[in-house]
Amino acid sequence: xxxxxxxxxxxxxxxxxxxxxxxxxxxxxxxxxxxxxxxxxxxxxxxxxxxxxxxxxxxxxxxxxxxxxxxxxxxxxxxxxxxxxxxxxxxxxxxxxxxxxxxxxxxxxxxxxxxxxxxxxxxxxxxxxxxxxxxxxxxxxxxxxxxxxxxxxxxxxxxxxxxxxxxxxxxxxxxxxxxxxxxxxxxxxxxxxxxxxxxxxxxxx
Numbered sequence: 001x002x003x004x005x006x007x008x009x010x011x012x013x014x015x016x017x018x019x020x021x022x023x024x025x026x027x028x029x030x031x032x033x034x035x036x037x038x039x040x041x042x043x044x045x046x047x048x049x050x051x052x053x054x055x056x057x058x059x060x061x062x063x064x065x066x067x068x069x070x071x072x073x074x075x076x077x078x079x080x081x082x083x084x085x086x087x088x089x090x091x092x093x094x095x096x097x098x099x100x101x102x103x104x105x106x107x108x109x110x111x112x113x114x115x116x117x118x119x120x121x122x123x124x125x126x127x128x129x130x131x132x133x134x135x136x137x138x139x140x141x142x143x144x145x146x147x148x149x150x151x152x153x154x155x156x157x158x159x160x161x162x163x164x165x166x167x168x169x170x171x172x173x174x175x176x177x178x179x180x181x182x183x184x185x186x187x188x189x190x191x192x193x194x195x196x197x198x199x200x201x202x203x204x205x
Contacts (some may be wrong), residue, residue, distance in 0.1 A: 001061045005051040016041045016048070018103055020062045025109040029059055029121040060124040063113060066106050067128050071135040073099045083144035085154060086195045089161060090188055092139065097184040104180070108173055111166060152198055164190055 005013065019041035023032045034055050038045045052058040077095035082088050096107050110132065116122055122129075145154030165187055172183050 001053075001057060002051045005061075012043075014102065016043060016051075017062055017065060018105065020058050021066070021103055021105040021109045024059060024062065025105040025112050028112055029055075029116055029118045032059075034058070056120055056124055059121055062109070063125045064128055066103070066110055067132045069103070070096070070099055070106065070110065070132060074135060074139060078139050080142060083142060084147060085143050085145065085158060085161075086191050088139065088143055089158075089165075089191055092136070093165065093184055093187050097180040100180040104178070107169060111169070149199065157194075157198070161191065161194065164194075 016037075019037050022040060023036045027036070032055065034045060034048060037058065038048050041048075048058065052061060073095040074092055077098065078088060078091040082091065099106050113121075113125065113129075140158070143154070143158075148154050148157070168183065168187060168190070172178050172186075
């Protein structure tokens with residue numbers, strides 16, 4: 001990647017980043033094309049190649065950018081002293097929603113990249129692939145699962161909640177009126193509901 005990319009005006013940088021995020025998120029590396037990216041970004045193909053040289057260069061850059069950006073947001077948003085599973089998950093989702101205000105397809109792109117099967121794309125991001133997971137795991141390690149009712153398996157509960165959040169994200173992205181703030185509120189509603197069910201069911205039995 002040509003480092004002078006960051007000399008461009010911020011709105012132009014973001015237009016190119018968002019175009020690439022959208023195309024790769026919706027189509028995956030194999031079916032995405034630089035023609036689609038430049039059309040979405042409203043720039044020339046020559047300009048894209050001037051900064052990134054190839055489709056692989058674009059993909060590698062936006063993956064690295066997305067991972068760094070999301071890690072920064074999570075570390076800023078999550079209280080290191082918070083131990084409650086549901087509150088930690090809310091704070092993580094708040095970080096993701098904040099990131100998605102500026103980059104609406106970032107989380108969807110990161111989710112899609114986890115299922116990527118094109119070898120050259122996998123090799124390009126191999127070193128960075130675990131960084132986001134490691135950052136999330138370090139946050140999850142601060143959770144005190146002993147605060148949950150004794151009959152509840154904290155790891156399985158967290159995994160179930162993760163699946164719910166990803167499902168909501170995928171579902172809402174199909175809606176043209178998608179808004180990160182509304183999704184965040186919906187996720188919080190689900191987390192609050194599940195918290196009530198977990199404690200009410202356990203202690204009323």
